[in-house]
Amino acid sequence: MDTTLSKSSSPSSLAKILGDSAIMSLVGGILGFLLIGFKTEARGINLELDWRLSQVLALVVFVFVGRLCLGLRQFHHRLPAIFLAGVVSVYFVIGLLLTEMYGFSDLPLPYIDNKLNWMTAAIYMGLVMYLAATYRLKKVAREKKIVPPTSHPKIYLSPIFRWMIAIAVLFILISLPFLSVIDRRYLNILTQVLLYVVLAWGLNIVVGLAGLLDLGYVAFYAVGAYSYALLSQYYGFSFWLCLPLAGLLAGGFGVMLGFPVLRLRGDYLAIVTLGFGEIIRMILVNWYQFTGGPNGLNQIPKPSVLGYVFEEPKGQGNTISEWLGLSYSSEHFYIFMYLLILVIAMTVLWFVKKLRRLPIGRAWEALREDEIACRALGLNPTNVKLAAFATGAMIAGVAGCFFAAYQGFISPESFTFMESVTILAIVVLGGMGNQLGIVLATVILIFMLEFRDLEQFRMLALGGLEVFIMIWRPRGLISRRYPTIFRRFASPPFSLNAR
Amino acid sequence: MGYFIEQLINGLSLGSVYGLIAIGYTMVYGIIGMVNFAHGEVFMIGAFHALITYLLLQTLGVAILPVAIIIVLVVSVTLTATYGWAIERIAYRPLRGSFRLAPLISAIGMSVFLQNYVQLLQGARPKSIPPIIQGSLHLFEGEDFSISISYLRLFIIIATVILMIFFTLLITKTSLGRSQRACEQDIKMAALLGVNVDRVISITFIIGASLAAIAGLMFMFFYGVVDFYMGFIAGVKAFSAAVLGGIGSLPGAMLGGLLLGVIESLFSGYFSVEYKDLAAFSVLVLVLIFRPTGLLGRPEVEKV
Numbered sequence: 001m002d003t004t005l006s007k008s009s010s011p012s013s014l015a016k017i018l019g020d021s022a023i024m025s026l027v028g029g030i031l032g033f034l035l036i037g038f039k040t041e042a043r044g045i046n047l048e049l050d051w052r053l054s055q056v057l058a059l060v061v062f063v064f065v066g067r068l069c070l071g072l073r074q075f076h077h078r079l080p081a082i083f084l085a086g087v088v089s090v091y092f093v094i095g096l097l098l099t100e101m102y103g104f105s106d107l108p109l110p111y112i113d114n115k116l117n118w119m120t121a122a123i124y125m126g127l128v129m130y131l132a133a134t135y136r137l138k139k140v141a142r143e144k145k146i147v148p149p150t151s152h153p154k155i156y157l158s159p160i161f162r163w164m165i166a167i168a169v170l171f172i173l174i175s176l177p178f179l180s181v182i183d184r185r186y187l188n189i190l191t192q193v194l195l196y197v198v199l200a201w202g203l204n205i206v207v208g209l210a211g212l213l214d215l216g217y218v219a220f221y222a223v224g225a226y227s228y229a230l231l232s233q234y235y236g237f238s239f240w241l242c243l244p245l246a247g248l249l250a251g252g253f254g255v256m257l258g259f260p261v262l263r264l265r266g267d268y269l270a271i272v273t274l275g276f277g278e279i280i281r282m283i284l285v286n287w288y289q290f291t292g293g294p295n296g297l298n299q300i301p302k303p304s305v306l307g308y309v310f311e312e313p314k315g316q317g318n319t320i321s322e323w324l325g326l327s328y329s330s331e332h333f334y335i336f337m338y339l340l341i342l343v344i345a346m347t348v349l350w351f352v353k354k355l356r357r358l359p360i361g362r363a364w365e366a367l368r369e370d371e372i373a374c375r376a377l378g379l380n381p382t383n384v385k386l387a388a389f390a391t392g393a394m395i396a397g398v399a400g401c402f403f404a405a406y407q408g409f410i411s412p413e414s415f416t417f418m419e420s421v422t423i424l425a426i427v428v429l430g431g432m433g434n435q436l437g438i439v440l441a442t443v444i445l446i447f448m449l450e451f452r453d454l455e456q457f458r459m460l461a462l463g464g465l466e467v468f469i470m471i472w473r474p475r476g477l478i479s480r481r482y483p484t485i486f487r488r489f490a491s492p493p494f495s496l497n498a499r
Numbered sequence: 500m501g502y503f504i505e506q507l508i509n510g511l512s513l514g515s516v517y518g519l520i521a522i523g524y525t526m527v528y529g530i531i532g533m534v535n536f537a538h539g540e541v542f543m544i545g546a547f548h549a550l551i552t553y554l555l556l557q558t559l560g561v562a563i564l565p566v567a568i569i570i571v572l573v574v575s576v577t578l579t580a581t582y583g584w585a586i587e588r589i590a591y592r593p594l595r596g597s598f599r600l601a602p603l604i605s606a607i608g609m610s611v612f613l614q615n616y617v618q619l620l621q622g623a624r625p626k627s628i629p630p631i632i633q634g635s636l637h638l639f640e641g642e643d644f645s646i647s648i649s650y651l652r653l654f655i656i657i658a659t660v661i662l663m664i665f666f667t668l669l670i671t672k673t674s675l676g677r678s679q680r681a682c683e684q685d686i687k688m689a690a691l692l693g694v695n696v697d698r699v700i701s702i703t704f705i706i707g708a709s710l711a712a713i714a715g716l717m718f719m720f721f722y723g724v725v726d727f728y729m730g731f732i733a734g735v736k737a738f739s740a741a742v743l744g745g746i747g748s749l750p751g752a753m754l755g756g757l758l759l760g761v762i763e764s765l766f767s768g769y770f771s772v773e774y775k776d777l778a779a780f781s782v783l784v785l786v787l788i789f790r791p792t793g794l795l796g797r798p799e800v801e802k803v
Contacts, residue, residue: 034555042624047550049551049554267528282777421611432600456618457619460612
């Protein structure tokens with residue numbers, strides 16, 4: 001089929017490719033015409049328009065050439081496609097290097113903002129790589145008649161070997177903060193990664209295992225954080241008492257919210273949790289007598305260990321450094337918090353792993369695959385879903401309590417909808433239901449957050465990524481999403497992605 | 500009494516906006532059974548299109564107000580409808596037949612993407628313009644109170660009524676409406692009987708986006724303030740309106756929108772302005788607890 005297409009494809013297919021590209025660039029132009037072409041600027045009391053129609057033109061050309069490359073590939077003119085995309089990206093890269101290094105200012109680069117030029121260059125380079133990669137693969141496949149495997153082969157590791165790997169990884173993770181190369185900044189990043197891993201594992205129970213979409217997950221995180229801050233401020237509760245209490249409170253909120261909604265179709269849950277997240281934030285902002293309003297709460301006490309506190313010694317013998325006989329350093333607190341979140345993460349990992357093998361965990365996954373069948377087999381869907389929802393909320397509450405103690409201050413700013421979207425993106429990117437994938441996704445995303453220059457593009461990229469992953473690899477970057485019970489087979493006995 | 504009627508009229512005009520957005524939710528839900536989270540963002544984009552077109556016309560010197568409003572309407576509806584079409588084409592169509600959560604997650608991604616796209620292009624600060632239509636009509640002059648309705652509110656309510664009549668005719672009388680109703684009842688059977696399902700779904704998104712664009716335009720004229728985040732709350736409220744009216748039911752969406760608008764404006768008039776968003780949300784939760792099918796909805800039958 002391939003050869004016949006490529007032979008008979010000369011004039012009419014070229015016209016089709018050009019036509020498709022023209023239509024697509026036209027649509028791009030229509031979409032961008034007002035929003036990209038004009039910028040509203042407030043000058044004094046008046047709102048005025050800045051014209052930047054050249055940017056729309058640049059977009060149209062960009063879309064046209066990009067679609068042309070893909071069209072050429074589709075009709076097996078792979079070399080011209082690679083050549084075209086290559087020329088464009090080389091042009092951009094040379095132009096950008098000249099501008100950034102030698103200060104040329106009047107080069108004909110389309111966008112005023114150089115970040116957009118870099119982005120365009122990156123997209124075209126990605127296109128070149130994609131075209132080149134598929135070029136090689138196709139050729140090999142056609143010559144050797146390799147049928148792509150329908151299921152991934154499972155790598156078999158003996159249990160002893162697995163334990164050895166797990167212990168080695170744990171040992172490395174524990175020893176990390178004591179290495180001299182790891183300073184405050186890296187320690188902070190590591191703690192952040194682990195915090196997000198815990199949050200994502202919690203959301204994973206709800207989204208990945210039970211198949212419920214929770215868009216207000218950050219609200220439970222907020223409940224946990226504020227319950228520690230408020231309980232310690234008003235009643236002087238200690239951190240160790242608040243840690244389980246925050247989990248229980250958040251779980252309680254989860255039950256309260258989930259109970260009316262979970263009886264109904266799954267889609268309602270998404271929008272109700274979305275609204276709930278906003279409501280919690282609204283209450284935190286407006287009830288300033290109690291929650292401190294938009295300024296939040298500060299001076300949240302640090303946790304103590306067996307009565308010893310993380311403070312500069314004042315000769316009373318109640319500080320950690322005196323107890324351990326070390327000279328005082330503020331770093332001790334951060335090392336301790338890192339180890340604490342590591343312990344929490346390991347507990348959550350172990351907990352979820354156990355849950356997945358218990359009847360309730362199996363029920364979650366069964367419910368995700370087919371709710372009606374579950375009901376026919378005598379499961380009560382509402383209770384099963386409620387359990388998943390509350391467990392997820394509880395883990396978020398514990399993480400929130402940790403967050404409040406770690407930061408020392410909290411404000412509603414930390415609990416916006418965008419935070420929920422970030423955690424959801426981690427779960428989606430890692431592959432819903434996949435614990436290891438989530439760790440990798442968190443590392444990738446947190447490093448993305450570290451590039452301060454690209455801050456404004458971050459949420460844009462996250463949103464786009466969620467759409468892209470759903471279309472391209474709905475099971476996450478490295479994942480297979482089979483119910484746990486099928487893990488013992490090399491491949492699932494029947495197709496599970498039917499719906 | 501005067502205050503009450505004032506709040507009522509205020510609520511009706513606000514409710515018209517919610518109702519128009521809610522129709523987009525309920526139509527999409529009726530046909531493909533998914534919540535289109537990006538719909539609130541389409542509303543926001545509609546408002547921005549209206550704002551930019553209006554400013555452009557001012558720069559070009561189009562001074563006659565009715566002409567300007569009609570041009571703004573046409574341009575903003577056309578461009579926003581293209582957004583609706585493109586969103587379906589890019590984010591939802593490839594996922595038809597995927598697992599259940601996939602289109603929902605994709606929709607959330609799309610919503611976040613559009614929000615930040617507009618923020619990036621137009622800046623994060625709210626844009627405000629001076630009121631365009633001024634003056635009001637005195638309905639009733641009493642001894643201790645008088646009732647008046649501003650021309651702007653009158654415009655919004657009348658425009659909504661005209662749109663609803665037009666829309667009802669479209670659904671009940673035309674062949675397009677017939678195929679839409681067929682798809683709503685049974686999408687597979689409709690496809691077998693020769694209805695072009697892809698086309699019907701595309702047109703559904705286009706109609707939904709057009710109505711959202713009109714709602715955005717009204718909102719822009721009414722409040723005079725537009726920002727990139729406004730689609731989020733408006734979207735949640737419009738969805739609540741759709742649920743209140745019974746999701747999948749078109750008259751229900753409009754009724755739910757009007758009711759929700761009135762509830763919200765009475766709540767903020769008599770209780771608290773800060774917590775007015777809470778009213779809409781409580782309505783949503785209460786309806787889900789006590790009457791999940793809404794006011795005019797049919798109970799949903801799940802089949803294997």
